[in-house]
Amino acid sequence: MRPLLRTAYLVILQLHPQAFRAEFGDEMLWIFEEESRNGAAPRLLLDGLRSIVTQNVRPRIRQVETAGPIYREIDSSLPAERFAQATLVALCCSLSLSLFLSMVVPRVSVAVNGLLYTRVKILSALPSSRP
Amino acid sequence: MKDAAKSSPLSTAAQYILVALASEDLHGYGIVQEISRQTQNTYRIGPGTLYDNLKKLMDAGFVIDAPRTSRNKDDDRRFYRLTPAGRVVLSAEIDRLHSIVVEAQSRLRERKPRNA
Numbered sequence: 332m333r334p335l336l337r338t339a340y341l342v343i344l345q346l347h348p349q350a351f352r353a354e355f356g357d358e359m360l361w362i363f364e365e366e367s368r369n370g371a372a373p374r375l376l377l378d379g380l381r382s383i384v385t386q387n388v389r390p391r392i393r394q395v396e397t398a399g400p401i402y403r404e405i406d407s408s409l410p411a412e413r414f415a416q417a418t419l420v421a422l423c424c425s426l427s428l429s430l431f432l433s434m435v436v437p438r439v440s441v442a443v444n445g446l447l448y449t450r451v452k453i454l455s456a457l458p459s460s461r462p
Numbered sequence: 463m464k465d466a467a468k469s470s471p472l473s474t475a476a477q478y479i480l481v482a483l484a485s486e487d488l489h490g491y492g493i494v495q496e497i498s499r500q501t502q503n504t505y506r507i508g509p510g511t512l513y514d515n516l517k518k519l520m521d522a523g524f525v526i527d528a529p530r531t532s533r534n535k536d537d538d539r540r541f542y543r544l545t546p547a548g549r550v551v552l553s554a555e556i557d558r559l560h561s562i563v564v565e566a567q568s569r570l571r572e573r574k575p576r577n578a
Contacts, residue, residue: 351517358490358540359509365491366506375508382510 336372337364343379351386472555475507475515480524480552483544487528490516493542516542524548 340363344356363375472480482488482496490512497507519525525548528541544552 351513355490355509355513355517359513362491362494362509362512366494366509371506374506375510378508378510382508382514385510385514 333367333372336367336376339376340372340379343376343383346383347386348390471558472551473515474505475511476519477552477555478505478507479512479515479519480544480548480555483525483542484549484552487541487543489537489539489541491539519548522547524551 337360340360344352344359347356359379363372363379366372366375478497478500479493481500482493488496490509493516494507494509494512497505516525520542524545525542526545528543
């Protein structure tokens with residue numbers, strides 16, 4: 332069990348930024364090995380996961396802070412936050428569009444091989460606001 | 463020094479790290495053990511949290527790498543030392559916490575029932 336946990340922690344360390352890993356990686360692994368003898372491995376794995384997020388997100392936030400509102404450096408690394416935001420916006424737009432279409436497009440049902448296929452009317456399932 | 467004292471409140475982990483380093487130079491695991499001893503095992507800092515805070519403290523100039531001495535010259539591990547600026551920040555933080563405690567105690571004593 333312990334080699335498996337150690338491997339998991341090594342993977343966690345690999346997901347840290349290279350500079351942070353080079354500076355503190357060996358010491359982190361050493362503390363993990365010492366502390367995991369007392370059964371603290373799950374807590375330390377969670378701590379390591381949280382550290383990945385902290386170490387990967389903070390430099391980007393700091394970069395924006397130091398750049399200020401006028402000048403902004405172009406970041407060539409994968410903009411994970413931007414992808415998440417764009418996905419959320421795309422989902423909201425597609426949901427709005429489907430709601431709109433469900434209102435304006437008349438309901439059409441097609442029977443194929445004995446099964447009735449119909450356009451989903453999302454708004455018809457919602458309670459009406461009219462008295 | 464004055465700027466160091468005026469810095470924003472420290473995180474709990476940073477407070478404990480500075481307190482652990484206040485009396486002697488320690489390596490990473492030594493800091494973990496010292497914090498555990500100080501808190502009677504109620505707060506065990508993980509390596510991720512430790513080195514995240516330690517890096518911030520080092521970037522701010524509150525902690526530095528301790529030079530090799532006769533005590534640790536054979537020890538391959540890296541020791542950390544509190545700087546004078548770190549000591550000022552720790553003192554300011556203790557004063558801040560003390561003022562909160564004093565204020566809280568006085569308010570708790572003064573508190574009267576609402577409908578009295």
